[in-house]
Amino acid sequence: MRLRGSIMAITKNDGTTITSTEEVGHEFVAFFTSLLGTEAQTSSVDNDVFEWGLKLSSEQAQRGDSPLLQRLSQIRDRIVAAVGSPQAAKQLIETWASRKGLDTSKAYQYFRPKQARQPWQAMIWQAYIPPKFTFILWLGIRERFERVWSDIRKWLGINRHMSTILSAIKWLKKEKTGSSVQNKARLLALARTVYSLWRHRNEVIFEAKAPSTEGLVISIKITVLRILLSFFPQGTFAL
Numbered sequence: 001m002r003l004r005g006s007i008m009a010i011t012k013n014d015g016t017t018i019t020s021t022e023e024v025g026h027e028f029v030a031f032f033t034s035l036l037g038t039e040a041q042t043s044s045v046d047n048d049v050f051e052w053g054l055k056l057s058s059e060q061a062q063r064g065d066s067p068l069l070q071r072l073s074q075i076r077d078r079i080v081a082a083v084g085s086p087q088a089a090k091q092l093i094e095t096w097a098s099r100k101g102l103d104t105s106k107a108y109q110y111f112r113p114k115q116a117r118q119p120w121q122a123m124i125w126q127a128y129i130p131p132k133f134t135f136i137l138w139l140g141i142r143e144r145f146e147r148v149w150s151d152i153r154k155w156l157g158i159n160r161h162m163s164t165i166l167s168a169i170k171w172l173k174k175e176k177t178g179s180s181v182q183n184k185a186r187l188l189a190l191a192r193t194v195y196s197l198w199r200h201r202n203e204v205i206f207e208a209k210a211p212s213t214e215g216l217v218i219s220i221k222i223t224v225l226r227i228l229l230s231f232f233p234q235g236t237f238a239l
Contacts, residue, residue, distance in 0.1 A: 123173050124191065128184055128231060133191040137165070149193050151217045156186050165194060181232060185224055192220050 011017050079089045096106045124137055153162075162168040168190055176183050196216050 123169055123187070126184075126187065128227065129188055129191050130227075133188075133195045137191045137194045148197060148213055148216050148220070149190075151213070152189050152193050152220055155217075155221060156182075156189055158186065165190070181228060184231070185228060188227060189220060189224050192223050196220055 076089075079092065080086055083089050083092055092110075096103050096110075124134055126134070149162075149168075153159075160171055162171055172183075172187055172190065196219065200216060
């Protein structure tokens, strides 16, 4: 399926055509990297050219300009607005250069959206929780619970009603009382519940399977007990 705005193929200077998405991407990276050059090719960017690209003026991207020039103008304006002056923008961009050319990772770190770290992030990534459980838990952190979680809560002795995964994470973080086994069991059961619901949801959609609620609850309990026994092989614990 072709995505809107995607480039399906390009023709190189030697006349060959590339249709692989990965190869097309590599060609574009190589092209834009060559625009900056490397230390062996050029000692510095021509100052007049650089200042033209960063100068603040009443001239804006025109309707007839190419999409590339329009996008570069937007990037220029964004950088200058963020750092305060064309000179400061120039110094910032120079930090993205390396001996091999453009360090795209530094540019990416600058432009990527940044959000405040959420308190639940450190809570859910635990060594005793299998990564596949944690990953699906992370995906569904703002989704609604199913009836399965209600049965698991009762099994673990959690009386508080929590309608979302986020509220459950906050409660577990706040109420870390009792034994270490009990705390691990609660968080592990939450992660396993979300994983089971997500997996079986996909089975219903893509494989037309209809798992029973009772079966899901039993499988969650078995998994939690099995993992706890691997950490506490003596088996002397109670939920």
